[in-house]
Amino acid sequence: MTDGTVLFAVREFPQSAGTAAEQLRRIRNELQTGGLEVRWVTTADDAQAVLRTEAALAAAVVDWDLPHAAPDAGETGGAEVLRHAGRRFHNLPVFLATAGEDLEHLPLWVAETVIGYIWPLEDTAPFIAGRIASAARGYQHHLLPPFFAALRRFDHAHEYSWHTPAHSGGVAFLKSPVGRAFHDYFGERLLRSDLSISVEELGSLFEHTGPIGAAERNAARVFGAERTYFVLHGDSTCDRMVGHFSVTQDEIALVDRNCHKSVLHGLVLSGARPVYLVPTRNGYGLAGPLPPAEIQAPSVASRTSRNPLTHGAVSPKAQYAVLTNSTYDGLCYDTLQVAQALAPSTPRLHFDEAWFAYARFHPLYAGRYGMAVGPDTFPGPDRPTVFATQSTHKM
Numbered sequence: 001m002t003d004g005t006v007l008f009a010v011r012e013f014p015q016s017a018g019t020a021a022e023q024l025r026r027i028r029n030e031l032q033t034g035g036l037e038v039r040w041v042t043t044a045d046d047a048q049a050v051l052r053t054e055a056a057l058a059a060a061v062v063d064w065d066l067p068h069a070a071p072d073a074g075e076t077g078g079a080e081v082l083r084h085a086g087r088r089f090h091n092l093p094v095f096l097a098t099a100g101e102d103l104e105h106l107p108l109w110v111a112e113t114v115i116g117y118i119w120p121l122e123d124t125a126p127f128i129a130g131r132i133a134s135a136a137r138g139y140q141h142h143l144l145p146p147f148f149a150a151l152r153r154f155d156h157a158h159e160y161s162w163h164t165p166a167h168s169g170g171v172a173f174l175k176s177p178v179g180r181a182f183h184d185y186f187g188e189r190l191l192r193s194d195l196s197i198s199v200e201e202l203g204s205l206f207e208h209t210g211p212i213g214a215a216e217r218n219a220a221r222v223f224g225a226e227r228t229y230f231v232l233h234g235d236s237t238c239d240r241m242v243g244h245f246s247v248t249q250d251e252i253a254l255v256d257r258n259c260h261k262s263v264l265h266g267l268v269l270s271g272a273r274p275v276y277l278v279p280t281r282n283g284y285g286l287a288g289p290l291p292p293a294e295i296q297a298p299s300v301a302s303r304t305s306r307n308p309l310t311h312g313a314v315s316p317k318a319q320y321a322v323l324t325n326s327t328y329d330g331l332c333y334d335t336l337q338v339a340q341a342l343a344p345s346t347p348r349l350h351f352d353e354a355w356f357a358y359a360r361f362h363p364l365y366a367g368r369y370g371m372a373v374g375p376d377t378f379p380g381p382d383r384p385t386v387f388a389t390q391s392t393h394k395m
């Protein structure tokens with residue numbers, strides 16, 4: 001593994017004679033000595049192919065007058081590559097390579113896009129390579145999210161492992177033939193990073209501190225939640241936790257009849273009393289969603305009073321409602337409408353979004369996921385507390 005890749009998109013071929021090519025080769029060699037790999041291309045089309053396929057890029061050097069296959073495009077090859085790099089990467093450091101005299105003719109957006117300029121013949125190769133390598137390191141430093149960054153730092157420290165799991169970073173597997181085969185199959189790094197909650201450097205899942213706390217706050221920002229908690233053992237445990245928090249013994253829960261069995265398990269454990277809301281099933285066998293009439297207050301009240309389980313409940317009013325969003329057949333709700341319809345019937349609303357964590361990241365699903373319901377879309381004291389639980393291994 002290298003420390004990252006630098007794209008050289010320049011007019012000179014790597015094997016060309018001439019001073020400019022010779023200087024670029026020196027810069028490349030300096031970068032390679034420092035642990036960076038260099039992808040050297042000589043056309044805009046090749047540069048764009050690298051941008052599309054090489055996610056390990058950490059910096060780029062782009063020649064403004066790079067040739068391209070469709071020269072009537074109205075823009076120089078270098079301009080095309082700069083635009084593409086800006087779309088494909090977030091803050092990738094790009095240096096413009098120029099002969100020096102034409103800088104004032106460049107459009108303003110170029111100055112706003114590139115991190116700097118390099119004049120290959122005006123500076124020494126080690127100095128230019130040093131600038132590129134330093135920008136690449138800065139980019140990579142800010143690339144990783146909080147928890148993975150901390151895990152990588154910890155891995156670099158090569159600490160002994162005296163906590164669970166008892167295989168001690170995989171070493172225990174090396175003591176038997178079967179264990180050795182297991183170790184070889186998964187590799188040392190996987191077993192070294194199979195770590196315990198007792199590793200202080202990684203933060204605490206219980207106290208939401210350190211890198212784990214920072215990662216949860218980052219996830220809350222990304223998914224549009226007020227708070228996010230990471231849960232071990234899947235969405236099944238998330239469902240039980242939200243259920244446990246929301247209802248207790250002999251309180252009423254409004255439950256999508258087609259919900260996941262973990263929701264039912266949570267109800268068994270808490271001793272809550274379910275009132276089932278009945279989803280549709282059409283002629284093709286597609287199940288769900290709950291039709292709008294089913295979640296209106298009069299319909300919910302009538303189902304609740306007709307249900308013998310609710311007689312003797314702590315309160316005649318439900319404390320919690322839970323729906324599957326999307327259903328297994330890919331049907332999803334207008335969640336704001338659901339929240340408005342159920343608000344008179346429950347103070348807490350849970351969308352089980354096991355398969356639906358991607359919803360926030362495509363405009364097609366705008367307003368279709370739990371975290372779309374918030375103070376800006378549903379202001380005022382009537383908004384139920386909205387929970388969304390998701391299954392990371394289905395994302």
Ligand SMILES: *Cc1c(COP(=O)(O)O)cnc(C)c1O
Nearest residue numbers: 233234235236260324352354391
């Ligand atoms: C799969 C699924 C779950 C359970 O998720 P795990 O992460 O596998 O525990 C819960 N609810 C629904 C609707 C699911 O499809």
